[in-house]
Amino acid sequence: MRTPFIIRLLSAMPRSGWIALAVFAAITLVVMPALHLWVPESSPFHVSTYVITLGGKILCYAIVALAMDLIWGYAGILSLGHGVFFALGGYVFGMYLMRQIGTDGSYQSLLPDFMVFLDWKELPWYWGVSDSFPLTLLLVLAVPALVAYVFGYFAFRSRIKGVYFSIITQALTFAAMLLFFRNETGFGGNNGFTDFKRILGHDITSPGMRVILFSLSALVLMLTLLLSRYLVTSKFGRVLAAIRDSESRVMFMGYNPLHYKLVIWALSAMLCGIAGALYVPQVGIINPSEMSPANSIEIAIWVAVGGRGTLIGPVIGAALVNLSKSYFTVAFPEYWLFFLGALFVGVTLWLPEGVVGLWKRIKARSAA
Amino acid sequence: MSESQTLQEAWEDITPSFGHMLQPGLDTSHNVILYLEDISVSFDGFKALNKLNLTIDVGELRCIIGPNGAGKTTMMDVITGKTRPDTGTCFFGQTLDLTRMTEPQIAHAGIGRKFQKPTIFENHSVFENLELAMKTDKRAWVSLFAWLNSEGRDRISDTLKLIRLDGEADRQAGLLSHGQKQWLEIGMLLMQEPQLLLLDEPVAGMTDDETERTGELFKTLAGKHSLVVVEHDMAFIEQLGGKVTVLHEGSVLAEGNLATVQADPRVIEVYLGR
Numbered sequence: 239m240r241t242p243f244i245i246r247l248l249s250a251m252p253r254s255g256w257i258a259l260a261v262f263a264a265i266t267l268v269v270m271p272a273l274h275l276w277v278p279e280s281s282p283f284h285v286s287t288y289v290i291t292l293g294g295k296i297l298c299y300a301i302v303a304l305a306m307d308l309i310w311g312y313a314g315i316l317s318l319g320h321g322v323f324f325a326l327g328g329y330v331f332g333m334y335l336m337r338q339i340g341t342d343g344s345y346q347s348l349l350p351d352f353m354v355f356l357d358w359k360e361l362p363w364y365w366g367v368s369d370s371f372p373l374t375l376l377l378v379l380a381v382p383a384l385v386a387y388v389f390g391y392f393a394f395r396s397r398i399k400g401v402y403f404s405i406i407t408q409a410l411t412f413a414a415m416l417l418f419f420r421n422e423t424g425f426g427g428n429n430g431f432t433d434f435k436r437i438l439g440h441d442i443t444s445p446g447m448r449v450i451l452f453s454l455s456a457l458v459l460m461l462t463l464l465l466s467r468y469l470v471t472s473k474f475g476r477v478l479a480a481i482r483d484s485e486s487r488v489m490f491m492g493y494n495p496l497h498y499k500l501v502i503w504a505l506s507a508m509l510c511g512i513a514g515a516l517y518v519p520q521v522g523i524i525n526p527s528e529m530s531p532a533n534s535i536e537i538a539i540w541v542a543v544g545g546r547g548t549l550i551g552p553v554i555g556a557a558l559v560n561l562s563k564s565y566f567t568v569a570f571p572e573y574w575l576f577f578l579g580a581l582f583v584g585v586t587l588w589l590p591e592g593v594v595g596l597w598k599r600i601k602a603r604s605a606a
Numbered sequence: 607m608s609e610s611q612t613l614q615e616a617w618e619d620i621t622p623s624f625g626h627m628l629q630p631g632l633d634t635s636h637n638v639i640l641y642l643e644d645i646s647v648s649f650d651g652f653k654a655l656n657k658l659n660l661t662i663d664v665g666e667l668r669c670i671i672g673p674n675g676a677g678k679t680t681m682m683d684v685i686t687g688k689t690r691p692d693t694g695t696c697f698f699g700q701t702l703d704l705t706r707m708t709e710p711q712i713a714h715a716g717i718g719r720k721f722q723k724p725t726i727f728e729n730h731s732v733f734e735n736l737e738l739a740m741k742t743d744k745r746a747w748v749s750l751f752a753w754l755n756s757e758g759r760d761r762i763s764d765t766l767k768l769i770r771l772d773g774e775a776d777r778q779a780g781l782l783s784h785g786q787k788q789w790l791e792i793g794m795l796l797m798q799e800p801q802l803l804l805l806d807e808p809v810a811g812m813t814d815d816e817t818e819r820t821g822e823l824f825k826t827l828a829g830k831h832s833l834v835v836v837e838h839d840m841a842f843i844e845q846l847g848g849k850v851t852v853l854h855e856g857s858v859l860a861e862g863n864l865a866t867v868q869a870d871p872r873v874i875e876v877y878l879g880r
Contacts, residue, residue, distance in 0.1 A: 246753065474749040476734055480727045487725045490686060491739050491798060492713035497746040 247464070250471045259460060266456035271449040287445070290452050291520055296560050297455035298517040303540045303552035304462050305509035310538065311546035312470055313502050314482030319407030320510055321534035322414045323382040327511025328518040328528060330377045332431035333368035335519060339435045352426040362424045371438060378515040379508050386507030387500060394499045408531050415529035430525025442519055455516045459553070462509055466549050478502060539582050545592025554593055632716055632801060633700040639664045639802050639832045640685070645694035647680055654680040655691070656856035662802070667828035669843045670836045672853035673876060678836045679722065681853070682804050686719050687712045698802070710744070718800030722807045724787040728780030732771055732790060735779050736762045739794035761797070768823070769793035785816040792823070803827070805835045809842050821845040
């Protein structure tokens with residue numbers, strides 16, 4: 239007898255996990271929006287715009303961290319170029335946001351300001367569908383996935399692994415950054431896109447829109463978590479972990495690792511793209527620095543700090559590192575990178591399983 | 607309706623003659639499961655295999671012996687598609703050219719391999735190890751939605767009993783003893799339902815008792831499956847009692863039953879002369 243899909247999904251997570259998810263949903267979908275929108279600013283319970291924006295940013299980073307963990311923690315492939323997929327998703331949505339500015343830009347032209355500045359007379363062909371919201375959403379999914387698929391196909395087919403793979407992913411994101419820096423590429427050069435005005439005709443800076451984007455990010459994070467949980471507890475996930483531990487053995491059992499790696503690699507890139515598309519309207523800017531190699535390395539650090547090979551770990555890691563980043567870069571701006579480096583070295587030396595591993599150790603000790 | 611029936615009849619009229627080409631499954635009509643002919647492999651000038659000829663019959667239990675560097679592991683690499691031979695032909699049954707197939711394709715066609723060092727998945731449970739090995743559709747999209755049914759569970763529990771690990775199903779495989787790991791790997795091989803089993807030093811590191819039980823298991827498998835066993839343990843080879851092939855410097859030095867081979871002066875020279 240076939241087990242219904244919904245039962246499989248429910249059994250993929252223990253009861254405590256579902257309860258934690260419900261609490262998280264209540265806070266991010268109900269409590270925080272209500273406290274931001276309907277509690278007056280004078281009240282100590284008011285959630286400020288700063289908190290909503292920072293929270294939304296961190297939720298997007300958490301989605302990226304989860305996507306990274308699927309490929310690194312469960313398939314053993316360390317990508318140091320995941321920033322490129324995040325940025326691609328962001329750029330695709332940014333194109334839509336640029337078109338939504340309409341004639342409200344500095345030059346009162348239908349073309350985005352940077353094109354007027356370059357003396358371009360019409361939109362390049364690849365801006366063709368950027369005024370359509372549904373097609374933009376489709377491209378947010380398709381562009382990062384397609385780039386990842388093509389890149390991954392050649393890399394995995396040539397059996398490039400380990401540190402060699404990590405290095406070429408760094409090269410990928412660096413090359414993409416250089417490409418996007420050029421004005422002629424048609425994505426605003428080093429300034430990228432900014433000064434967004436509206437989404438679907440609604441003001442992008444209104445409290446209501448901020449709350450919608452924040453809650454949408456939370457919802458996507460929860461769905462990503464459920465999807466990941468399903469994947470890693472399915473047979474697909476067990477094959478992936480087996481490929482991570484001994485790829486040749488998996489081949490002699492009759493599995494083709496190429497297809498397994500490609501599926502998880504393209505899916506991971508797609509999730510990064512969604513996160514990027516949610517991120518850009520919340521921070522109001524996208525430029526090629528999102529593709530800098532250091533950004534991609536930082537993603538790996540979030541996952542390592544939280545605990546790779548667990549799903550909750552990367553979410554915690556992304557939140558912890560980014561909260562301390564927003565504190566440090568204000569309090570001691572010149573020491574942030576030293577702190578980040580020390581954190582990575584420290585975690586690698588003493589916490590190989592990250593914060594989640596530490597928590598497990600404490601629990602095991604108190605139980606003994 | 608009638609039109610589609612005539613079409614189907616027409617199709618059936620054609621297909622028998624093409625059946626052989628349309629479904630290139632394993633054809634053992636000449637009672638031979640594996641042919642190696644004039645296989646040569648060299649690594650940087652070193653001839654690992656030198657015009658090797660070997661045929662294995664259906665249901666046979668063959669032992670391969672030879673000093674270190676004789677080419678035993680390279681031969682297995684050629685059969686399983688890991689190494690491409692420089693020259694020579696390698697056929698599985700009458701029709702499947704192994705030199706043109708990838709590792710997963712060869713595994714699907716029905717050749718299972720046990721490595722010298724036990725390579726089980728240490729982070730998976732014993733049960734999961736067997737589940738991964740089980741003969742089934744192994745494409746990525748299928749695995750995404752695969753769910754173990756009761757027949758699958760029964761097959762796994764039968765195999766667990768056969769390899770005497772039925773009490774250890776949920777244990778992490780990395781925690782098993784060395785002998786148990788060897789048995790688990792044999793179990794994984796059986797879950798693949800291969801016609802031909804290649805076993806590289808299957809009893810290395812086993813206790814005498816475990817070795818003897820392994821021998822008994824192999825003898826029950828022979829007949830239904832064909833087995834090629836690479837071993838150094840002469841007592842074990844004697845227990846198996848099959849035909850023995852001696853490899854030396856990449857080609858066959860002698861072939862026959864154990865007593866004949868051991869009496870062969872060339873074999874004695876190779877083993878004792880160095």
